[in-house]
Amino acid sequence: MVAAAALSFLPLFPASPSSHAAALAASSSSLLRRCYPFVCSHANAASLPRRPPAFPSSHRLRHHRYASSIGRSRKMGNQKAQCAPPRFGSLAMALGPLHAQVDGGRGVAGLDSLGNFWRWLEEKGVKAPAVRPAAVPEGLGLVAQRDIARSEVVLEVPQRLWINPDAAAADPELGRLFSGLKPWVSVALFLITEKSRGLKSPWKPYLDILPASTDSPLFWSEEELSELQGSQLLSTIFGVQEFLRSEFLKVEEDLVLPHKYLFPSPVTMEDFVWAFGILRSRAFSRLQGENLVLIPLADLINHSPKITSEDSAWEIKGKGLFSREQVFTLRAAVPVKAGEQVCIQYDLGKSNAELALDYGFIEKTSARDSYTLTLEIASSDEFYDDKLDIAECNGLGESAYFDIYLDSTLPPMILPYLRLIALGGTDVFLLEALFRNTVWGHLELPVSRQNEELICRVVRDACKSALSAYQTTIEEDEKLRDAENLDPRLEVAVWIREGEKKVLQKIDKIFQERELELDTLEYYQERRLKDLGLVGEQGEIIFWESN
Numbered sequence: 001m002v003a004a005a006a007l008s009f010l011p012l013f014p015a016s017p018s019s020h021a022a023a024l025a026a027s028s029s030s031l032l033r034r035c036y037p038f039v040c041s042h043a044n045a046a047s048l049p050r051r052p053p054a055f056p057s058s059h060r061l062r063h064h065r066y067a068s069s070i071g072r073s074r075k076m077g078n079q080k081a082q083c084a085p086p087r088f089g090s091l092a093m094a095l096g097p098l099h100a101q102v103d104g105g106r107g108v109a110g111l112d113s114l115g116n117f118w119r120w121l122e123e124k125g126v127k128a129p130a131v132r133p134a135a136v137p138e139g140l141g142l143v144a145q146r147d148i149a150r151s152e153v154v155l156e157v158p159q160r161l162w163i164n165p166d167a168a169a170a171d172p173e174l175g176r177l178f179s180g181l182k183p184w185v186s187v188a189l190f191l192i193t194e195k196s197r198g199l200k201s202p203w204k205p206y207l208d209i210l211p212a213s214t215d216s217p218l219f220w221s222e223e224e225l226s227e228l229q230g231s232q233l234l235s236t237i238f239g240v241q242e243f244l245r246s247e248f249l250k251v252e253e254d255l256v257l258p259h260k261y262l263f264p265s266p267v268t269m270e271d272f273v274w275a276f277g278i279l280r281s282r283a284f285s286r287l288q289g290e291n292l293v294l295i296p297l298a299d300l301i302n303h304s305p306k307i308t309s310e311d312s313a314w315e316i317k318g319k320g321l322f323s324r325e326q327v328f329t330l331r332a333a334v335p336v337k338a339g340e341q342v343c344i345q346y347d348l349g350k351s352n353a354e355l356a357l358d359y360g361f362i363e364k365t366s367a368r369d370s371y372t373l374t375l376e377i378a379s380s381d382e383f384y385d386d387k388l389d390i391a392e393c394n395g396l397g398e399s400a401y402f403d404i405y406l407d408s409t410l411p412p413m414i415l416p417y418l419r420l421i422a423l424g425g426t427d428v429f430l431l432e433a434l435f436r437n438t439v440w441g442h443l444e445l446p447v448s449r450q451n452e453e454l455i456c457r458v459v460r461d462a463c464k465s466a467l468s469a470y471q472t473t474i475e476e477d478e479k480l481r482d483a484e485n486l487d488p489r490l491e492v493a494v495w496i497r498e499g500e501k502k503v504l505q506k507i508d509k510i511f512q513e514r515e516l517e518l519d520t521l522e523y524y525q526e527r528r529l530k531d532l533g534l535v536g537e538q539g540e541i542i543f544w545e546s547n
């Protein structure tokens with residue numbers, strides 16, 4: 001039997017009559033990976049729908065792959081955090097911390113907002129002995145008021161100021177409703193309702209300094225999104241939009257409309273996206289789970305690519321011997337000079353597409369350029385159950401997501417998984433129960449010429465197909481991104497599409513080189529005969545001497 005593989009977004013292999021189709025999908029999801037609470041994956045080559053944009057229904061949701069916000073691996077509790085070194089030296093704006101205009105996506109929110117916010121923090125018992133919020137090139141940030149030593153406490157925010165599912169559940173009017181929701185939905189609705197309470201909201205000074213949007217593509221116009229035509233990021237954005245729309249419709253129908261008399265004003269999809277964007281870019285924990293939290297003031301900390309460690313920047317601990325209240329403490333991981341910004345490394349593990357989606361910026365380094373290949377065992381595969389069993393025994397599943405980075409080698413599991421899904425013909429004996437414990441070891445090496453050729457062809461066809469969907473060449477992107485005064489969103493789009501194409505070209509090259517080696521590779525049968533002592537090291541058949 002011949003294995004046939006197909007890209008989920010584009011059939012690469014005509015399903016042969018005897019095929020047990022394995023599906024190999026190069027799809028979008030580097031963004032949706034790593035613990036994000038929800039998220040989706042989709043076909044690779046995204047193109048813009050005609051108006052209205054977004055919310056296409058053809059994307060599969062991939063829950064749990066869209067990890068969150070500031071800092072990747074931090075958990076709540078007495079745990080540690082990241083570092084906060086200086087990066088933007090003298091970039092804090094001349095206006096000075098308390099008189100800075102609150103801009104950066106907020107529009108001009110008024111000269112007093114930052115001052116009000118600071119007074120409110122002080123009244124509430126926030127301690128920030130060495131920093132002040134200030135206008136900086138990234139919007140707002142934390143600027144050192146004096147030289148700060150490494151490990152020095154930069155700020156302490158008591159629990160009563162945290163915005164998390166507990167705060168939402170404590171709302172006197174709506175808490176009862178919020179407490180039954182997914183944590184991130186409850187916090188999102190809490191933010192929206194507090195915002196619409198205006199002067200009546202105790203959180204007003206904080207809400208006033210939150211941006212109306214970020215540069216995340218979730219807030220881009222249709223025209224801006226068109227710069228991502230054909231990219232994996234665009235299909236990821238569509239998936240996130242689709243996810244948000246379905247979450248919104250659910251909560252609207254189940255909770256908001258039946259209790260609309262309790263809400264200060266109608267809750268719109270736009271509000272929901274805004275709250276989501278705020279949580280994605282500012283929450284100090286993973287978006288999924290009870291630990292989701294916004295920490296006012298601490299959430300003004302910006303990211304610096306120069307900080308390459310995620311160690312010990314923050315911790316949460318009890319306030320004192322006799323207090324049950326917890327306090328969030330942020331420390332400087334490196335010395336910071338007076339006037340410089342205190343920054344942290346948001347997440348060393350995020351690709352540029354993930355940074356763009358969550359925060360609206362990218363790092364100009366190819367080390368963050370990535371493309372996610374999604375491989376799938378097709379449900380129509382004749383040997384689906386056996387293959388799935390083997391995949392599961394080795395920590396994978398029906399689908400497997402492989403983030404390929406420009407500067408790194410292929411993930412080690414990708415070749416065995418590819419060989420598994422493409423396994424067919426005379427090679428299927430490897431699926432026998434007899435081989436169950438050893439099969440992965442066999443798959444780590446070429447199984448047969450037919451199998452190896454198939455995976456090369458599938459992957460190369462997938463890369464070519466994905467590459468053909470982009471509207472610009474790498475050369476055009478390179479020229480554009482070197483232009484001066486590029487709009488920040490265009491810069492993100494150009495960098496992302498260029499990086500994706502480079503990764504696709506790299507993958508294609510790897511499998512092209514492998515194709516050229518097919519005749520020289522050693523396959524399972526040959527290895528087996530050697531193990532049995534029936535073939536010599538040079539491949540010669542060893543005959544029994546008879547005399």
Ligand SMILES: C[S@@+](CC[C@H](N)C(=O)[O-])C[C@H]1O[C@@H](n2cnc3c(N)ncnc32)[C@H](O)[C@@H]1O
Nearest residue numbers: 138139140214281282299300301302303359361
């Ligand atoms: C946790 S908030 C930090 C406070 C934010 N600057 C503000 O004005 O509210 C994260 C957001 O800050 C901005 N930001 C942080 N670090 C940045 C950087 N290195 N380059 C560009 N923007 C950055 C992005 O808009 C991001 O979504």
